[in-house]
Amino acid sequence: MIRVAIIGASGYxxxxxxxxxLRHSEAELTYLTALPEECGPVGEVFGxxxxxxxxxxxxxxxxxxxxxxxxxxxxLPHKVSMEFVPKLLAAGVKVIDFxxxxxxxxxxxxxxxxxxxxxxxxxxxKAVFGLPEFYRQQIKQAELVAxxxxxxxxxxxxxxxxLKEALVETDSIIVNSVTGASGAGKNPTEKFHFxxxxxxxxxxxxxxxxxxxxxxxxxxxxxxxxxEILFQPHVGSFDRGIATTAYCQPxxxxxxxxxxxxxxDFYKSEPFVQICNEAPAVKDxxxxxxxxxxxxxxxxxxxxxxxxxxxxxxxxxxAVQNMNIVFGLEETLGLL
Numbered sequence: 001m002i003r004v005a006i007i008g009a010s011g012y013x014x015x016x017x018x019x020x021x022l023r024h025s026e027a028e029l030t031y032l033t034a035l036p037e038e039c040g041p042v043g044e045v046f047g048x049x050x051x052x053x054x055x056x057x058x059x060x061x062x063x064x065x066x067x068x069x070x071x072x073x074x075x076l077p078h079k080v081s082m083e084f085v086p087k088l089l090a091a092g093v094k095v096i097d098f099x100x101x102x103x104x105x106x107x108x109x110x111x112x113x114x115x116x117x118x119x120x121x122x123x124x125x126k127a128v129f130g131l132p133e134f135y136r137q138q139i140k141q142a143e144l145v146a147x148x149x150x151x152x153x154x155x156x157x158x159x160x161x162x163l164k165e166a167l168v169e170t171d172s173i174i175v176n177s178v179t180g181a182s183g184a185g186k187n188p189t190e191k192f193h194f195x196x197x198x199x200x201x202x203x204x205x206x207x208x209x210x211x212x213x214x215x216x217x218x219x220x221x222x223x224x225x226x227x228e229i230l231f232q233p234h235v236g237s238f239d240r241g242i243a244t245t246a247y248c249q250p251x252x253x254x255x256x257x258x259x260x261x262x263x264x265d266f267y268k269s270e271p272f273v274q275i276c277n278e279a280p281a282v283k284d285x286x287x288x289x290x291x292x293x294x295x296x297x298x299x300x301x302x303x304x305x306x307x308x309x310x311x312x313x314x315x316x317x318x319a320v321q322n323m324n325i326v327f328g329l330e331e332t333l334g335l336l
Contacts, residue, residue, distance in 0.1 A: 002327055005031035005065055005093065007084065008075035009057050010038035011186045013098055015046050016316035017073050022052060024320070024334030026327075029053065030068045033060040060084075066091040071326070073319050074098060077185075078210075082120040085144065089123065094326055095144045096319045102127035102146035103214050113210045129218060130322040131156060132331065133270050139325045147322060148218075150314025151177050151211040151233060154244040156218050157273060157291045158306040161266040163223035168248035168302055170227040175215065177244040178234040180282070183310050192235075201236045209233050241282025242310045248302040259295035259302065267293075271332050272313065272321070280307035289317035289335040312336075 006017050009032040021029050032042055032055050039057045043050035058064075065072065065088070072088050074081055074097045081099035088095050104110040105125070107118040118124060128142040129135055131153065139145055148156075155175045162168045178201070184192050191197075212231040219227040260275065267273040272289050280292030289312050294305045308314050317335055324331040 002027040002323070002329075003030040003068060003070045004028065004323070005033070005069035005072045006075060007033050007060060007072050007088070008077075008098075009042070010034035010045055011075055012182050012311055013315045014075045015048075016311045017075065017319065018042065018046070018049060018053065020312075020316055020320050020334045022049075026329055026333055027320075027323070029055055031055075031065060032057040033065075035059070062087055062091050065093065069093050071096065071323055073316070073323070075316075078114055079116045082118060082123075085123060086120055089143060094142070096130065096147055096322050096326075097127070097144065098147050098315060098319060100149060100210060100214065102144060103129060103148065104217060109213050109217075113208075113213055130318065131218065132318075132321055132325060133157065133267070133273065134160065134218075134222060136325060139322055140328070142326060145319075145322045145326065147315065147319045149211045149214055150179065150183060150242055150308070150310040151175075151209075151231070151244070152215045152218065153314050153318065154242045154291065154306045154308045155215050155229075155231070155246060156222070157308075158244055158246045158293055158295075158304040159219060159248070160222050161262050161295075162248060162302060162304070163219055163227065164266070165262065166223070166251065167254060167262075168250055170219075170223055170225060172249050173219075173227065173229045174247040175229055175231045175244060176234070176247075177231070177242055178236050179242045179310055180238045180240040181235060182240045183235065183242070197235075198237050201234060203232060203234045205233055238282065240309055240311050241286055242308050242314060243280075243282050244306045244308075246304045246306075248304070250297075250300070250302050254297060254302060256295070256297045259297065263293060263295050272335070279305040282307050282309070285309050285313070287312065287336060289313045289321060
């Protein structure tokens with residue numbers, strides 16, 4: 001049985017990770033941590049766990065962690081995680097990190113977009129990007145997995161077959177995504193206050209969103225050449241999910257039928273990717289680790305639609321999928 005610690009268990013992704021591990025047949029929760037002001041019985045912090053989990057959320061003690069866990073799901077924020085990950089690894093546990101601190105291989109790019117100096121470049125070079133559909137073999141050997149961002153997960157799964165087969169121009173890709181309000185995290189802000197968020201939709205991070213360089217890095221790796229992506233996120237008045245539409249210029253003649261065959265063949269062995277015959281909806285994937293994809297040709301352009309749950313395939317579910325791979329388990333365990 002894999003002993004699982006969740007570091008930063010008091011947030012949305014922490015709660016989602018708890019939910020998944022509670023139904024996992026080969027893993028058990030042994031240690032939950034958070035800031036002192038966010039600690040207490042997990043059933044009091046999250047009412048849905050009353051009677052289902054008897055653990056307390058506690059301040060982090062590395063000695064206790066070392067003796068009680070085999071793996072840490074690190075749900076700490078960007079810029080904070082890299083202060084803790086070296087100590088987690090030194091405590092002898094494997095780490096699945098939810099932050100962006102280990103995703104971008106070039107520290108200068110990280111520092112440009114996150115406006116802070118990277119303080120753990122040694123482990124940055126060792127980290128494996130945790131998108132199982134493309135890096136499964138590397139994940140199997142990893143001590144540190146950089147769990148992908150939610151927007152890049154939906155976008156990269158939508159784009160990968162086109163990039164791998166060199167079917168589209170790589171200097172003019174546009175990605176539009178709409179996420180639910182949970183993507184902003186648990187801490188309340190004025191913009192995400194209910195009267196402002198309800199029945200509303202708006203763009204943000206125009207030209208500066210931190211997931212854009214992550215998308216470009218992995219897309220370039222898949223394509224084997226430089227890929228430029230114009231990414232524009234939006235947030236809508238729903239709780240969870242991401243709907244993504246990617247627009248590409250084809251290099252030659254391509255039809256919707258050819259694309260459907262390509263995508264079905266490309267993902268035929270992937271347990272959590274489903275190819276659809278129409279544009280997917282976020283409700284179709286809510287609460288699951290699935291990504292639904294529909295490729296089409298519209299007025300000579302290749303347009304690909306995808307939908308994921310931002311808290312599951314975009315965060316905690318993908319982290320457990322990566323954990324399963326690291327420990328040699330069936331990667332669907334615990335996941336819906």
